[in-house]
Amino acid sequence: MNTILRIFILDLKRRMKSPLAIVLTMCIPLVMTLIIGSVFGRDGDVKLPRIKMLFVDYDEGLAAQFLRRGLELGQLAEMVEVIPVVEEEGERLMAEGEASAMVVIPDSFTTKIVDGVPVTIRVVKNPSESFLPIIVEEIISTFGVILDCGTNTFREPIRKSKEILTDEGWPSLNELQTLMDEAKAIFALAGGYMVDTLLTVEESTVSEAGDEGNGKSSGFNVFSYVMAGSMLIGLLFTSNIMLRDIVRERASGTLTRTLAAPLSIWHVVAGKLLAAYMVTMVASIALLIIGRFVFGMDLGGPVVLAVHLSATIFMITGLMTFCFGLIKSERAAEAIVSVLIIVISLLGGGMIPISQMGEAFRVIARFSPVYWASDGFMKIFLNQAGLIDIVQNIVILTGIGLVTLLPGTWLLGRNLRKGGSK
Amino acid sequence: MIEVSEIRKQFGEVRAVDGLSFKVAEGEIFGLLGPNGAGKTTTISMLSGLLAPDSGTITVAGMDASRGDRRVRALMGVIPQEIALYEELSGRENLHFWGGLYGLTGAALKRETDRVLDMVDLTDRADDQVGKYSGGMKRRINLCAGLIHSPKIILLDEPTLGIDPQARIKILDIVKKEAESGTTIIYTTHYLEEAEELCDRIAIIDKGAIHAEGSLAELVDLVGEEDMITVTGDFKSWKGDNLPEGVRLDHMEEGSLRFYISRKDSLGSLLNSFFGAGISVESVSIREPGLQGVFLKLTGRELRD
Numbered sequence: 001m002n003t004i005l006r007i008f009i010l011d012l013k014r015r016m017k018s019p020l021a022i023v024l025t026m027c028i029p030l031v032m033t034l035i036i037g038s039v040f041g042r043d044g045d046v047k048l049p050r051i052k053m054l055f056v057d058y059d060e061g062l063a064a065q066f067l068r069r070g071l072e073l074g075q076l077a078e079m080v081e082v083i084p085v086v087e088e089e090g091e092r093l094m095a096e097g098e099a100s101a102m103v104v105i106p107d108s109f110t111t112k113i114v115d116g117v118p119v120t121i122r123v124v125k126n127p128s129e130s131f132l133p134i135i136v137e138e139i140i141s142t143f144g145v146i147l148d149c150g151t152n153t154f155r156e157p158i159r160k161s162k163e164i165l166t167d168e169g170w171p172s173l174n175e176l177q178t179l180m181d182e183a184k185a186i187f188a189l190a191g192g193y194m195v196d197t198l199l200t201v202e203e204s205t206v207s208e209a210g211d212e213g214n215g216k217s218s219g220f221n222v223f224s225y226v227m228a229g230s231m232l233i234g235l236l237f238t239s240n241i242m243l244r245d246i247v248r249e250r251a252s253g254t255l256t257r258t259l260a261a262p263l264s265i266w267h268v269v270a271g272k273l274l275a276a277y278m279v280t281m282v283a284s285i286a287l288l289i290i291g292r293f294v295f296g297m298d299l300g301g302p303v304v305l306a307v308h309l310s311a312t313i314f315m316i317t318g319l320m321t322f323c324f325g326l327i328k329s330e331r332a333a334e335a336i337v338s339v340l341i342i343v344i345s346l347l348g349g350g351m352i353p354i355s356q357m358g359e360a361f362r363v364i365a366r367f368s369p370v371y372w373a374s375d376g377f378m379k380i381f382l383n384q385a386g387l388i389d390i391v392q393n394i395v396i397l398t399g400i401g402l403v404t405l406l407p408g409t410w411l412l413g414r415n416l417r418k419g420g421s422k
Numbered sequence: 423m424i425e426v427s428e429i430r431k432q433f434g435e436v437r438a439v440d441g442l443s444f445k446v447a448e449g450e451i452f453g454l455l456g457p458n459g460a461g462k463t464t465t466i467s468m469l470s471g472l473l474a475p476d477s478g479t480i481t482v483a484g485m486d487a488s489r490g491d492r493r494v495r496a497l498m499g500v501i502p503q504e505i506a507l508y509e510e511l512s513g514r515e516n517l518h519f520w521g522g523l524y525g526l527t528g529a530a531l532k533r534e535t536d537r538v539l540d541m542v543d544l545t546d547r548a549d550d551q552v553g554k555y556s557g558g559m560k561r562r563i564n565l566c567a568g569l570i571h572s573p574k575i576i577l578l579d580e581p582t583l584g585i586d587p588q589a590r591i592k593i594l595d596i597v598k599k600e601a602e603s604g605t606t607i608i609y610t611t612h613y614l615e616e617a618e619e620l621c622d623r624i625a626i627i628d629k630g631a632i633h634a635e636g637s638l639a640e641l642v643d644l645v646g647e648e649d650m651i652t653v654t655g656d657f658k659s660w661k662g663d664n665l666p667e668g669v670r671l672d673h674m675e676e677g678s679l680r681f682y683i684s685r686k687d688s689l690g691s692l693l694n695s696f697f698g699a700g701i702s703v704e705s706v707s708i709r710e711p712g713l714q715g716v717f718l719k720l721t722g723r724e725l726r727d
Contacts, residue, residue: 006522010508017551018510253506257567260470261523262496 003263007271008278011245015279025237026283029230030290032351036230037223037295051080051132054090054102061110067143080139094124101125101136113151114158157182221382223295228377229349231287232370235313236341236350238283239320242276244337246412247330255416265413273409277317284309300380304387308380311397312373318405319369325411349374372396423448423575423606424469429478429488431464431630438464439475440630446608446623451601453621454610455713461630462610463503466579469608470500482575496524499573503580505560506567509553513544513563516552517570524571538566541596558589565593575606582616594620614713624713626720633720641716648682650715651689655696655703666691 015022053071057064071082085093090102104122112119123140125133151158160182249255258268288305291297299305323340327333345351347361348370354362365371376393379385387394424446431439439461446452454462467473469480471490480487487494507516517535526534539545542562552560565581578597582590597620601607611617617624618638625635634641648670654677665671668685669692683689689708696703709715 003523006519010519013515014508014510253502253504254508256467256472257500257502257506257520258523260472260495260498260500261520262492262525263523264492 003267004271004274007258007268008274011242011272011275012278014245015242015275021241022238022279022283025241026234026287028237029227029232029234029287032230032233033223033226033291033295036226050078051101051135052099053080053082053136054085054093054099055082056085056087056090056102056104058107059105059109061108063110063113063147064105066147067105067140070143071139076139080136090124094126097126097128099126100129100132103136103140113147116151116155221295221297223291224297224381225353225378227287227291227295227297228381229345229351229353229370229374231284231291231377232312232316232348232350232373233341233345234287235280235284235316236320236345236370237338239276239280239313239316240323240333240337240341242279243272243320243324244330244333246272246324246416247327247333250416251330259416265416268416269409269413273317273321273405276320277313280313280316281309284313297381298384300384301386304385304390305380307387308373308376308390308394308397311394311401312376314401314405315369315373315397318401318403318408321408321412322404323408325408325415328415344368344370347371353378369397369400372400423450423483424452424608425479425481426465426469427479427481429465429468429475429480431461431468431473431475437630439468441478442627442630442632443478444625444632444635446606448606449601449604450622451597451607451609451620453617453624454608454627455612455614455617455621455624455717456610456627457612460612460627462627463579464630465627466500466577466608466610470498470577471495497574499568499571499576501565501568501576501578501581503583505564507552507560507563509551511552512549513539513552513555513559513566514548516563517566520567521570526571534570534572538570541569542566542592558585561585561589562592565596569596569600573605575608576600578607578609580610580612582611582613590616614717618713626713626717628717628721634716638713641713642711644716644719648684648711649686650709650718651681651683651692652707652709653679653681653692653696653703654705655701657701660696660699660701664695666695 055068055071057068068082068084070076071080083093083099085102087102087104090099090104093099094102102124104124106119106121109119109121111117121140121144123133123137125137160178246255249258255268259265288297288299288309292299320337323337324333327336345368348354348365348368349357350370354365354371354375357365372393376385376390376397379390379393383389426445427443429439429442430437442461442465444452454465456462464473468475469482469487471487471494474490475488478488482494483497485491485494507513508519511519514535517538518531521531521534535548536545539548542565544559544562544566547555547559552563555563561581565578568576568578576597581597582593585593594616597607597609609616609620621638623635623637624641625632626641627633634644636644650672656677657674657679660679662671662674665681666688668683668688670682670684671679672682673680681692683692689706693703693706
């Protein structure tokens with residue numbers, strides 16, 4: 001035990017004296033989180049620029065006015081800036097890339113709507129922009145549907161009112177009374193659908209099992225969302241650095257000298273693995289502290305976090321031990337382990353959150369150990385999950401740790417025995 | 423103290439050690455002299471328990487050392503060929519670690535660390551990082567790491583490789599002092615002068631086998647009293663007959679002839695025979711009997727080859 005402790009302390013001391021590699025490795029998740037988080041903003045909302053929409057009105061009738069005023073009301077006004085122009089000026093502005101789209105309302109637009117004659121609104125899109133012109137097209141299409149429904153529903157009262165208004169002289173009270181009654185009847189009929197709607201949409205934040213358990217809910221923090229996966233890359237590389245040291249020591253001769261001392265090979269393996277576990281744990285705690293105080297992450301309950309972190313680092317240590325049990329040279333470690341870390345991180349949501357992946361990748365992700373770790377962290381950080389909520393993650397991570405650590409330790413011991421003489 | 427009997431070790435197709443046997447008495451300095459690749463390091467690895475021999479036995483202080491018995495390893499101090507130190511740690515921290523592995527703790531560890539640091543004149547630099555040491559200083563700390571626990575047996579594998587003469591003298595001095603205090607030493611080298619200066623007995627090893635073993639005097643006796651003469655020149659017209667009495671041709675190649683002469687006056691007769699035959703002689707070198715001659719005679723090649 002004393003010998004294991006000596007080897008463990010030696011590795012910690014060496015790492016403290018030469019911490020650059022670990023510090024740089026820890027920068028990977030921090031930089032990733034910072035960049036991705038900054039792009040989407042702390043709340044994860046994408047702030048789009050205000051859309052400049054040129055509005056060419058050849059009609060100047062009621063329907064065209066309805067459309068334009070509609071675009072200038074409420075939230076739409078925050079999103080869209082309507083700029084009335086004549087078509088020539090509009091074309092020039094579009095050519096200069098000064099607007100996202102130009103909407104052209106044709107002549108007799110209102111009349112044709114009222115008469116039920118098909119009519120087309122032209123939307124000219126700016127080819128240099130991808131999303132904003134599509135949004136304009138969707139808005140105009142939506143207004144088209146509203147106008148269509150309105151004119152179809154009130155077709156008869158509109159027709160009659162048009163006759164009344166085009167007749168010479170003032171309409172009689174009786175004619176107006178009849179018109180109002182018909183319109184009222186249609187409103188009453190449609191009212192059941194238009195006012196007291198059958199379907200109600202209520203805005204709420206989607207939450208998983210964690211909320212049901214403790215009734216707590218936290219605000220969405222995009223840094224937590226990214227860090228849950230990206231920190232796994234940093235931890236995998238940290239463990240890689242620690243265990244790669246065995247390969248380096250074999251080459252430098254210090255391992256040979258250690259093995260010439262009166263100790264068992266398992267003392268060396270145990271000391272090295274403990275040091276790798278401890279350094280990875282310290283690195284993860286440092287990352288979480290930075291996440292808490294720099295990125296404002298909510299780290300969830302301390303017990304569930306500690307248990308999940310332990311299981312995650314156990315899995316990482318096991319996986320790396322297995323890799324270095326098979327690998328004999330630093331060059332092989334460079335080529336194989338680094339690639340493996342990147343692949344399992346990419347597949348398991350270490351680089352891109354799983355929810356942003358396609359369905360097929362979501363299925364494949366479950367075969368990556370990183371998935372179970374990042375999924376657990378995401379549940380803890382975003383949903384304040386409790387132990388019961390992530391028990392599956394913990395069991396799977398511990399299982400992967402055991403399945404890789406046991407044969408990995410044996411392979412590593414065998415490797416060291418061979419490495420005793422170069 | 424150490425008895426090695428018929429040990430063999432093969433790596434794939436390469437037979438690194440091929441039936442090596444020797445005995446080393448307590449307090450003796452035993453040299454393994456041979457060129458690179460002769461099997462010296464593999465032999466040291468088997469003696470220190472890092473490698474198990476394919477066959478044969480190694481007995482150390484009456485214990486079987488073939489399988490890396492920990493009790494045997496506790497008796498030994500191994501000084502490897504390479505600088506096996508942690509460069510990010512100081513010399514003192516390195517020594518604390520290696521001493522600790524051999525069971526030294528507390529005041530004893532501190533005392534022994536100070537002793538070996540003083541022995542190699544590195545007390546002043548003990549707290550500097552090893553990475554900042556010169557090559558010679560690293561070699562000296564490398565030596566200390568194998569001596570800190572005062573082992574009964576020291577295995578030194580080319581400890582003076584690539585260092586300056588001053589550091590070499592220091593190391594050889596320490597080895598001599600250790601031997602004087604009764605420590606048994608196995609010393610591998612390919613430097614003849616080191617083997618001649620240090621070793622009580624020397625084994626000449628090449629291609630995994632011992633070709634001869636004994637004290638320096640005994641080995642020199644093997645080549646007799648003959649001096650080795652190497653003559654260079656243009657020998658195209660030389661027939662090689664009518665050699666003077668006491669002269670024996672050993673080796674002939676283009677532009678160079680090697681003779682052994684048992685009588686000093688034969689050299690004049692030999693050179694006269696060349697001049698008489700109109701042969702132009704460029705140089706003549708004479709080597710008196712020594713380890714180089716022994717090695718050459720036994721293996722057919724120079725030690726540096």
